Amino acid sequence: MTDYIGKPANRVDGAAKVTGAAKYAAEFTAPDLVYGVVVSSAIAKGKITRLDTSTALALEGVLQIFTHENRPNLAWFDKNYQDEDAPPGAPFRPLYDEKILFSMQPIALVVAETLEIARYAASLVQVEYETETPTTNLEANRAQAYIPKKYKAAEPSPRGNAKEAIVQAPVKTDATYFHTSEHHNPMEMHASTVIYQPDGTLLIYDKTQGTQNSQKYISKIFNLSPAEAHVVSPYVGGAFGSGLRPQYQLFLTVLAAQELKRSVRVMLTRQQMFSFGHRPATLQQVQLGAAPDGALQAIIHENFSETSQFEDYTENQVNWSAMLYNCSDVHLEHKLVALDVYTPLDMRAPGGVTGMYALESAMDELAYELKMDPLELRLKNYTDIDLSKDNPFSSKELRACYQQGAERFGWSKRNPTPRSMREGKNLVGWGLATGAWEVKQQQASAKAILSIGGKLTVSSATSDIGTGTYTIMTQIAADTLGLPLENVTFLLGDSSLPEAPLQGGSWTAASVGTAVQMVCAQIGEKLFSQARSIPNSPFAKAKFTDIIFANGQMQLKTDPMQALSILEIMRQSGLSSVAGEATAKPEAKQKKYSMFTHSAVFAEVKVDEDFGTVHVTRVISAIAGGRVLNPKTARSQIIGGIVWGIGMALEEESMLDHQFGRFMNHDLAEYHVPVNADIHDLDVIFVEEHDDIVNPIGVKGMGEIGIVGTAAAIANAIYHATGKRVRELPITLDKLL
Structure with a gap:
């Protein structure tokens, strides 16, 4: 078999990692x-x-x-x-x-x-x-907040007159949400x-x-x-x-x-790992106004986030409120508070996981004010246009995420009244949230060399931080040239290799993957050019678009029996190897669209009524992420994101002693992360989504989307279970009792 894209291949670097051959x-x-x-x-x-x-x-x-x-x-x-x-x-x-x-x-x-x-x-x-005396308290120093001169991406822009619209709105909510610093660990x-x-x-x-x-x-x-x-x-x-x-x-x-x-x-x-970048502590005020039927009339999202005294670190924390729902009047504000800490640093889904936690919690609160199903409220305000840019989405199967996720979760059986669902001493709560993450393609290059022995080596200076880059790049290369997976080697993590962007932002598959596909196609074109010149060649009158590569052969699409092996083409052409190098860049047509991965996250919690202990017993995440290159590694990415979302909701907290300006729980004994006992039934649905705008492969990336929305879904489920709204993460026992 040489049809590898979309198949659940095992990690090609798995054996090296489990045997200790992989060196760090x-x-x-x-x-x-x-x-x-x-x-x-x-x-x-x-x-x-x-x-x-x-x-x-x-x-x-x-x-x-x-x-x-x-x-x-x-x-x-x-x-x-x-x-x-x-x-x-x-x-x-x-x-x-x-x-x-x-x-x-x-x-x-x-x-x-x-x-x-x-x-x-x-x-x-x-x-x-x-x-x-150090200054490290975000909330106590809000008065010193300032608007940064430059944002990491586009500066959030308002539309309409949200401050007037919120006053006129028949139904409204106004709440402040906070989460502490978190460390990568x-x-x-x-x-x-x-x-x-x-x-x-x-x-x-x-x-x-x-x-x-x-x-x-x-x-x-x-x-x-x-x-x-x-x-x-x-x-x-x-x-x-x-x-x-x-x-x-x-x-x-x-x-x-x-x-x-x-x-x-x-x-x-491990203690020194707490001495540099972290997810910034953030305070967010979200006001929503709506008509009695749930139609949004105003969104105000104001944000205070920490940075260091020597750098202005910003994240896209408020921008999500301008693009996710249909609302004509939106006001966004992002301010920084300079503290005596190291500069914060991008941490899985930076900005998105923070901003969406506040927005999706606020949407849940609005649903209860309206006495409306939280899912129905989101569908009521669904939009196929990114109103912040007035662009259509390149693709958006979020409706299918809601539908498929709700069906598998059993959402229709939910009793909407808080504290109404029980199981013994446990209060049962169901919550949901929407997730989104921006899709980007960066410039990237790749090199490939095909030997006469049929071995293909492809290389790019990208990284693999555990996401499966080695594997999916091997799959793309093998699929493009119709070679067995074991005949392909992908090299990465070396500054002397062809240029590649940082591995982050969920853009590696789109960026480096496109370059890998391009260079392998380039090798294919060189082979095709040679094959046409071979005596009695079945490809003498064919065009490159008329052929495919499969099972180590070049074949006519209309008649796969008309074929030549790659080995035979190289031998008859006197080639010992075929090499190529390609650079992939974003296409101009992308600028006309907004490109996002979307998700719908459904969570079930069980809260002990006497002790306030919370167990996340089920999470279903329905993902619309374009073409899924490898369902096995992609599922692992989403599961990992869900686990981290559970940690964000219930456990992760870098505790600053403001007298000393020091993170006091700077080890894994006191900085709590989820362990096996915290994780129960996690399920992932990949919603079919075709997108030929985002990149030639149609992939959107899975690294970030799994965590976005998860903490909000859990917080919303806790409210449904207990009737108590906790607006500060993590939601610990003391906040529920």
């Missing part, structure tokens, strides 16, 4: 490798007045301790070099000066012959500070291993979602050519956005390797 950034080694341990600041704001490293340096095996007092004078310290994913502002520069900008800021790097010596020496570094901690080569060049193994971004960042800072800073990241143990920007361990590792002319490894501790 901190597992590569070299002769005479030395180890670096980061010393973190004990305060959140102020400055270092004394830094004594003498005791630590006196330890046998300690090679050097780098601080702001002895670091080399790099050009970067003067020019504010930014990485590809940096928001506006001045990026954090480790070891720049004595100032402390956030808690656990890296203030020194201890390098020693062994990890144990480095760790012990780090504990001997003595630091004295002049402390200032991937299984693999951030690490870099820099191999110092005999010729002075660097082979850098980094935990990253973009090897070329890390390479450009390092090259700028240390004035290195691409050949002098080769970045490799074949496997990534989860990232979820935390690897989009180069983190400070990469800079520190390269600095140490350059200065010591030694191979160096630095891996952050």
Whole structure:
């Protein structure tokens, strides 16, 4: 079989991962490798007045301790070099000066012959500070909020006169929703291993979602050519956005390797993983106005989100309220509050999961005010036009998501009255929410080489953070040239490979996948050109559009028996290999449409009436995500997103002590995430959706959509179960009792 797209193929990298053959950034080694341990600041704001490293340096095996007092004078310290994913502002520069900008800021790097010596020496570094009171409370500092000069995407724009319309609306709701900061916590901690080569060049193994971004960042800072800073990241143990920007361990590792002319490894501790980017704490006020029949007359969505003192990090948190429902009067506002924390960072479905939580909770509240079924309210305000841009959607099978999800869930059996459904001591609640995520295609390139032995190698500098990129790219290549899956190898995670965007935004399948399909088609065209010239060729009078590749052969579409094997074509043409390289770019026609993945999430909760414990017993997520390349890996993406949505709704909370400006639960013992006992019946429906606008493959991406809407559906189900509306995530026992 060579028809692979749309089939549930096993992960091609699965065996390497389960046997330990897959190596991660901190597992590569070299002769005479030395180890670096980061010393973190004990305060959140102020400055270092004394830094004594003498005791630590006196330890046998300690090679050097780098601080702001002895670091080399790099050009970067003067020019504010930014990485590809940096928001506006001045990026954090480790070891720049004595100032402390956030808690656990890296203030020194201890390098020693062994990890144990480095760790012990780090504990001997003595630091004295002049402390200032940190500002870390979002709600208490709302008065200092400001409108950023630049948004990550389009600035939210109003339409109509929502403030007047809300006053006139017969039915209205007004509520404020809050969620705390959350941290990514991937299984693999951030690490870099820099191999110092005999010729002075660097082979850098980094935990990253973009090897070329890390390479450009390092090259700028240390004035290195691409050949002098080769970045490799074949496997990534989860990232979820935390690897989009180069983190400070990469800079520190390269600095140490350059200065010591030694191979160096630095891996952050789990506690230090809480010292950089996170999902920002966010406060949102949503006002909805409607006619008695449920038709929306006004939407006001105002947002306050945290950022650091040195960069303006923004997310598209309010834009969803302008495009999801049919409403002529909409007012949106997104403001930032600068706090003494590290700059927030993209975290799975950034902005979407936050903004949709507030909007979909507000829609549920409006449904109860109207005494209307929450599903009926959404259908009442359904739109096939993105009114924020006045564009049609390239495709939108959200109605089918509602219908198929509701049918499988049994939504029609729901008693609409809160606290009306019971099972023993448990109150049972059913809730739903809509999800959406923007579809994008970025420019990407791929290279392919087909050998006379029938082996195809395709490559691109993209990443695989666990999403299944290795597998789906292998499927696309095998499908395009009609080769067995086992005859195709896909290479990624290497800065020397053809250019690819960061792996994020759910755009990898669309962007890199299109480039892979293009380059394989290019190989096919070269084979076809040769095949036409072979004596007695069945393709002598054919056009390229008349043939297909299947089972290792080139065949006529009208008569598959008229065929030549790829091997025979190459042999008779005297070819030892066929190579090609292609670059895929977004097509101009995309600008005329709004392109989104959509979902309908249905959740069931059971709440113990006495103790307030919540169990999410069922979740059904119906997804309209264009063409599904691999239902098996796609389902895993959605299930993973649902699990994270359960965590967001009930457990995940980075707790800031505002007196010290520090995240206090900075480990996996106290930062709670869902475990097996929390997860019950999860189901995914892939709604059929054809879209030839988004990209030639018709794929929309599944990385983000699984989490969007899940927390809102659970929060809405909890209200239905208990009659108590909790507007602050996570919904913990104390908030329900």
